[in-house]
Amino acid sequence: MTDIANERPTGALAEQPAAAERPATRVRRSALLLAISTLSVLTVLGVWYISTERGWVSPVFLPKPGRVINEGFENLANGQLGKDIWMSTQRVLLGFALAGIVAIPLGVIMAVWAPAKAAMDPFVSLLRPLPSITWIPLTMLWLGIGEGQKVAIVFMGSWIYILLYTVESTRRVDPLLIRAARNLGASDVGVMLHVILPGALPGIIAGLKVTLAISWSCVLSAEMIAAQNGLGALIWQGKDWGNLALVLVGMLCISLVVLVTDKLANMLERLLLPWERHQRT
Numbered sequence: 001m002t003d004i005a006n007e008r009p010t011g012a013l014a015e016q017p018a019a020a021e022r023p024a025t026r027v028r029r030s031a032l033l034l035a036i037s038t039l040s041v042l043t044v045l046g047v048w049y050i051s052t053e054r055g056w057v058s059p060v061f062l063p064k065p066g067r068v069i070n071e072g073f074e075n076l077a078n079g080q081l082g083k084d085i086w087m088s089t090q091r092v093l094l095g096f097a098l099a100g101i102v103a104i105p106l107g108v109i110m111a112v113w114a115p116a117k118a119a120m121d122p123f124v125s126l127l128r129p130l131p132s133i134t135w136i137p138l139t140m141l142w143l144g145i146g147e148g149q150k151v152a153i154v155f156m157g158s159w160i161y162i163l164l165y166t167v168e169s170t171r172r173v174d175p176l177l178i179r180a181a182r183n184l185g186a187s188d189v190g191v192m193l194h195v196i197l198p199g200a201l202p203g204i205i206a207g208l209k210v211t212l213a214i215s216w217s218c219v220l221s222a223e224m225i226a227a228q229n230g231l232g233a234l235i236w237q238g239k240d241w242g243n244l245a246l247v248l249v250g251m252l253c254i255s256l257v258v259l260v261t262d263k264l265a266n267m268l269e270r271l272l273l274p275w276e277r278h279q280r281t
Contacts (some may be wrong), residue, residue: 009218017114018104021067021110024206027207037251044057045065048062048065049064049065059157060244063248067245068249075246075249081234081253081268083229084230084233084253085231085253087229087230088216088220088257091147091151091219091223092154092215092216092218092219094151095153098155098157099154099158101184102155103160104157104166104204105165106120106163106165106166107165107167107204108170108196111167111168111171112170112192112196115137119168124160124164127160128160130155131157132154132157132218132221132222133270135156135157136225145226148231149222149240154222157215158211158214158215158218161210161214162207164207165203165206165208165211166203166204166207167207168203168226169200169201170196170200170204172199172202177195177199181195201273202273205265205268205273209262209265209269212261216254216258220232220235223236231254234246235250235251238250242273
């Protein structure tokens with residue numbers, strides 16, 4: 001008589017231990033990747049420290065890590081660094097939000113209505129090659145050097161990319177899904193709300209995350225030329241004063257702020273796109 005307890009499970013039962021091991025495997029993999037990332041950062045910092053301490057690199061070209069840390073804490077203690085971070089972030093978010101409000105609906109319309117695309121394509125082709133810095137002289141003449149000019153620079157440097165991502169993401173929605181919805185009796189509004197927009201949303205959000213980093217380069221160019229505060233002005237002041245440590249503080253702050261906003265965008269993406277969670281696990 002066969003001992004059932006000693007029999008080897010087959011089929012779905014055999015897959016259960018492997019399935020039970022998957023969370024542990026994912027944890028180990030995440031820990032390994034985190035360790036690799038940490039090691040790479042520590043390696044760069046170690047090379048930086050050794051090369052500056054031993055005089056291999058002149059402090060004129062690269063200050064010591066301790067000098068950069070002290071400069072950062074000094075500007076944080078007197079409140080200037082926090083103010084500069086907030087001013088730049090405020091300008092970026094306002095200009096970026098205005099760009100999204102304009103570009104996303106326009107991009108969807110261009111993708112689903114050929115006459116709108118035909119009307120806008122010449123202007124898109126003309127404006128797309130222009131970097132944001134080329135708009136600085138015009139915006140200074142039109143708006144002065146106040147906050148509106150900084151927001152306008154972010155808007156002009158961001159909206160065209162959001163528009164292009166929106167158009168392409170909307171056009172890539174599977175037409176079979178659209179036809180299926182129409183065959184089931186969905187109206188034009190229903191197809192737009194329940195098929196086209198959900199299908200295009202992942203690409204639109206990906207484009208927004210990419211464009212957010214571009215928005216930071218836009219505001220920095222504006223602040224370096226005509227601003228008394230903000231991270232761009234801080235970096236430019238460090239250059240004028242020959243304080244390279246202050247320049248690096250401003251650069252590191254930009255990277256940290258963008259990193260935080262990117263993490264927040266990922267959290268928002270998970271909330272808005274719950275049907276795509278299985279693709280990330």
